[in-house]
Amino acid sequence: MKSIALTITLSAMAWPAMAAPISEYSLLGSYRLSETQEASGVTFDWDTRTLLAVGDEGQSVDRYTLTGQYLDSMTLDHLGPRETRAADDAEGISYLGNGRIAIADERDMKVRLTTYVAGATRTLAELEPTSYSFGAGGTNTGLEGVAYDPVGNLIWGVQELNPIAVRQMPADGGAYTDPFEQRVITRFGLHSVSDIYVMANSQSFALDDERRLNLLILGRDDQVILEIDRTGKVVDRLDFSFLGLTTIEGVTMDDDGTIYLVGEGGPAEPSYMFALSAVPEPSTYGLFIAALLGGLAYLRVQRRPRTA
Helix, strand or coil: CHHHHHHHHHHHHHCCCCCCCHHHCEEEEEEEECCCCCEEEEEEECCCCEEEEEECCCCEEEEECCCCCEEEEEEECCCCCHHHCCCCCEEEEEEEECCEEEEEECCCCEEEEEECCCCCEECHHHHHHHEEECCCCCCCCCEEEEEEECCCCEEEEEECCCCCEEEEEECCCCCCECCCCHHHHHCCCCCCCCEEEEHHHCCCCCCCCHHHHCEEEEECCCCEEEEECCCCCEEEEEECHHHCCCCEEEEEECCCCCEEEEEECCCCCCEEEEEEECCCCHHHHHHHHHHHHCCHHHHCCCCCCCCC
């Protein structure tokens, strides 16, 4: 486990400001998520440097370390008929800061905002005042992922298929819009969309790095992550078929640029989390350490407000 932690630290240091394209990412570590059934969404909590995961059974939000150790949970009231559950079909999650999270409910096509409190239980009545619609619900091919956008204080949501859609709305609610024409989405070349992530949430990008404005689009069925700009143009892609799991449905990134993916292993198997990073050649470590002793640490990206 110590060797994994060392790899994470050095790989992040060796690529200051997220210099590596996502196409150069490879597997850094894989972990079982012991408490999350059918993992379908994951998000990085930058205030505690942990990960929050949800499963499409919608029973809880679970907190883990960056190497998959379970820490605590918040229960989502899932008893009774579908229409009274706090999360009937939780498929996505995004962190907004100060403990606030957004949960995507696929069948309802709603994003529900709440505050994560370990040991608490959230009911539908508590969540409804901050539930925002991304379209007509009722199907199992609806709202599959959600992402907070600190640049415009927006929330993005993706519809899985029939049709594939990428939508946004103000973070405090309102009407959703479709920023991309359908012909642009068709150019993604995806059979379905499972999640979305706004790269400006990661502190691994400098403020003047244009890539921090880009989005990551997860295609479960095609086993790819697309990096797109704000016009919908695909600028890079990562084929993650080497992971050998075809049920990956959630993506996020931490402040060091490490990408995390989650997916279910199957009805009788646990959920899994994969950490991916662009790991340089071993000789790069020696060069980096020498430069670090000369003052490279001062060139590290400084902590900054995420609303910039």
